[in-house]
Amino acid sequence: MASRLAACEACRKAKVACDHKRPACTRCASNDRAGICIYRTTPFKRRRVESSTSSQSPSRLPPAQPSFAPRNNPYPNPGFLGSSSHVAIFNEISPKTIMHRIPIILLRT
Known part of the structure; x- marks a missing residue:
């Protein structure tokens, strides 16, 4: 690769072309x-700049491991299933507990 001549300090700081x-x-x-x-x-x-195709890079990197285990789930995206998840809350509630906790007022029209 041909080397370029360095600009003078004034041209370099002003980021302008220098004729050297x-x-x-x-x-x-x-x-x-x-x-x-x-x-x-x-x-x-x-x-x-280290390239990813370098012959040394694979020896430096730790071996890749899967970050999660696949689940046998009928739905492609079940959502978050933690303790505050809607799915977890709905699974704890049965129709009987809903009827006892929430009074329903039926109005005739």
């Missing part, structure tokens, strides 16, 4: 900033 002229680039010279047109002596270090 020495001792001062054209932008710095035209803006009377020739004295602050400084180039880095050492390039920035690029971070290595």
Whole structure:
């Protein structure tokens, strides 16, 4: 890969193109900033991006395990079945307890 020339610090901070002229680039010279047109002596270090296709990545990862056990349920999505679930509450209520707890007033029309 061909390396690119680094922009001067003023152009880099302003995020503008630099023509890399020495001792001062054209932008710095035209803006009377020739004295602050400084180039880095050492390039920035690029971070290595690890790809998922790397030969080392499978050895670092723990083996995959299923996060849940399949259930034999007649419904595809039974909903939440915890203690506060509607399904759990309805399973605890029988028609007899409903009749004793809730008075029903029948009105004739």
